[in-house]
Amino acid sequence: MTEIRHIVFDIGKVLIHYDPNLPFSRIIPDPQERADFFASVCTHDWNIEQDRGRSWAEAEALLIGEFPEKEAQIRAFRKHWAEMVPHAYEDSVAVMTGLIDAGCDVTMLTNFAADTFSEARRMYPFLNLPRGVTVSGEVGLIKPDVAIYERHAKDFDLSPAHSVFIDDSLPNVEGARAAGWQAVHFTGAEKLKTDLQGLGISL
Incomplete structure (x- = not known):
């Protein structure tokens, strides 16, 4: 050996x-709406690019440009990150x-x-x-x-x-x-x- x-x-x-649902169960209370948000807006693939080095400012701007009506929820991802690692x-x-x-x-x-x-x-x-x-x-x-x-x-x-x-x-x-x-x-x-x-x- x-x-x-x-x-x-x-x-x-x-x-x-680590669980992003922890703050988002409050931010988007409806389970299906929250699941859709993670599936189509703040996705795993989007988040992994911050792990690769992309800035949060760039990441947020990218999504807000595509989903302007979701700006508050998009910004909440970084704002409430600490709640995801309790x-x-x-x-x-x-x-x-x-x-x-x-x-x-x-x-x-x-x-x-x-x-x-x-x-x-x-x-x-x-x-x-x-x-x-x-x-x-x-x-x-x-x-x-x-x-x-x-x-x-x-x-x-x-x-x-x-x-x-x-x-x-x-x-x-x-x-x-x-x-x-x-x-x-x-x-x-x-x-x-x-x-x-x-x-x-x-x-």
């Missing part, structure tokens, strides 16, 4: 909860901090807009504990592009074959494997512990 020397965590839905997964955070305390090399690799990540760091100080982080919005690359894993390995001097990546998204797990990393699909803290122990990592 290849020795694991580097452990790399995703953040959203691994360490902190709590950490304490059991997962405990796994990460335990690894750090044990002397393991822990870093993070995340699809995140640069400014909302700065906000998340203030909200959740444990995000400052790993050795470092690659934020997609800062480097202009997003998972599952192989290039972002290669960038992270280069920037943090990781040996891909000796690195394990933890992510809730299967495409992102596969992206890491395509970059020569080992990877674990996150579904919960207990399974994560089992998976890491199976890779020879003591917890």
